[in-house]
Amino acid sequence: MSNLTMSRRFRLATGSLAVAGTALVLASCSSGASDPGTSGDSGASGDEPVTVTVMYKSSEFTEDxxxxxxAEHPNVTIEFIEYDETRLNAMMTAGDPPDIVRSGPNSNLFAKGLATNLDEYIAASDVLTEEDLLPANDAWRYDGTTRGQGSYYGIIKDWSPDATIWQNEALFEGTGVEPLDTTEPISWDELLEKAIALKDSGVEYPLGLEWGWGITNLLQTMIVQQGGAVYNDDLSEATLETPEAERAIQWLIDYGKSGVGVTSLNPLPDGQDAPTFIAGDMAMTMDGYWFGGNLQADEATTVAETTTMAPAPTFGERVSPIFGGVGAYIPSGSDDPAAAWDVLEYFMGGEPAAERAQTGWGLPILESLWEELPSEQPYQEQAKEAALVEAEYVKPLPDSPYVQLSQWDQIVDAEITAGIKGEKDAAQVASSIQEQMNTLLAQGKDQLG
Known part of the structure; x- marks a missing residue:
């Protein structure tokens, strides 16, 4: 369990950033995408020897x-390279990139032209079809300006609506606090009120937000749900001196001051919510569908019997974000993009994808594979149905090609922490984050050219 959980933690913390860092330093990479042709022309289907180089994590793209x-493609050799950002930088700079690369979606990658346009491959595919791809994969779309629309540049391996809330309903009993509705989203304000009431009733950890994995996504989600903007129109400046941003910041400050859950000021020793939740000491944890995989462990049997998953909270519009969206792309400099697509199609939509779905550690990106999700236990069936509804409200969060999420997280955490300690009010926190991010955005824009 710990290895799987830590793998997920790595994905949330770094998956969407790795190639962004690579792309920022490649000022002279080719921006032209390879001619996609059609998957029917793939060397993987012919007789000539073909080598497809895959840079991934061996725990995910296995030897088996x-x-x-x-075995099914005797003319193809897959040359596997363990994911390593330094080595990827060197290969990209030398003009000899892998044919498939593990990454999270990000605008910098797309703006640099480092990823092959997959539209024609998808149009010709019987496996990864546009009709079967869930809206979550829109995180890998880009129209030349905005992430979330336009052409496809990658495929998600598995995903989760990460702001959904798992609750141990047993901890609500005798408190006078009703558990969350499992079909209708609660407001952020009502959620905090419930958490405070549970705290007053003696629950040690009423609400976990996985604070240590970064809270920028939560901040941006709250802003978007109110109809607010995170960036200006050309994504070159942050726009946080707004009522929407200040309301979101105030909520995070109030959460920290209330003591209902973990912040940077009082972290959990494990660095994640799962052990505390499984021990029966946490009433709610804001984790996606994937978190249910933790409940399969023997030590989680009792908690699993009283656990359900509720929708992501809202500040108005129902937006259920994904914080990772890690998958793969085919670099525009691939020697054989058609053969690479054939391998990518197998990994993302073939037997490996079905086997991943069966584990319950993430949602398949193809709706047709949802029948593979585990449903033996009541919590599994309930979470499966809730996630399918939640998928309708998935929307990529704002993303500028000029900065990385890690830069946001460092600044947001420091400033919100100052707010929790009473050193700044919400308006001052908003102004400080905006000023610091705009400095980084200007630097990133100069680097991108």
Whole structure:
């Protein structure tokens, strides 16, 4: 369980950032995408020897998967490279990138032209079709300006509506606090009120937000739900001196001051909510569908019996964000993008994708694979149905090509912490974050050219 959970933690914390860092330093990379052709022309389907180089994590793209693919495609050799950002930088700079690269979606990658346009491959595919791809994969779309619309540049491996809330209903009993509705989203304000009431009733940890993994996504979600903007129109400046941003910041400050959950001022020793929730000491944790995988452990049997998953909270519009969206892309400098697509199609939509779905550690990006999700236990069936509804409200969060999420997280955490300590009010926090981010955005824009 711990290895799987930590793998997920890595994905949330770094998955969407890795290639962004790479792309920022490649000022002279080719921006032209390879001619996609059609998947029917793939060298993987012919007789000539083909080598497809895959840079991924071996815990995700396993030796067994490679062996199974090569058995079906005797002319293809998959050359596997363990994901390493330094090595990826060197390969990209040398003009000899891998054919498939693990990454999270980000505008910098797309703006640099480092990823192959997959539109024609998807149009010709019987496996990864536009009709079957869930809206979550829109995070890998880009129209030349905005992430979330336009052409496809990658495919998500698995995903989760990450602001959904798992609740141990047993901890609500005898408190006078009603558990969350499992079909209708609660407001952020009502959620905090419930958490405070649970705290007053003796629950040690009423609400976990996985604070240590970064809270920028939560801040941006709250702003977007109110109809507010995070950036100006050309994504070159942050716009946080607004009522929407200040309301979101105030909520995070109030959460920290209330003591209902973990912040940077009082972190959990494990660095994540799962052990505390499984021990029966946390009433609610804001984690996506994937978190249910923790409940399969023997030590979680009792808690699993009283656990359900509720929709992401809202400040108006129902937006259910994904914080990772990690998957893969085919670099525009790939030697054989058609053969690479064939391997990508197998990994994202073939037997490996079905097997991943069966584990319950994430949602498949293809709706047709949802029948593979585990449903033996009541919590699994309930979470599966709730996630399918939640998928309708998935929307990519704002993303500028000029900064990385890690830069946001560092600044947001420091400033919100100052607010919790009473050193600044919400308006001052908003102004400080905006000023610091605009400095970084200007630097990033100069680097991108």
């Amino acid at each position: 998967m490679i062996a199974a693919y090569e």
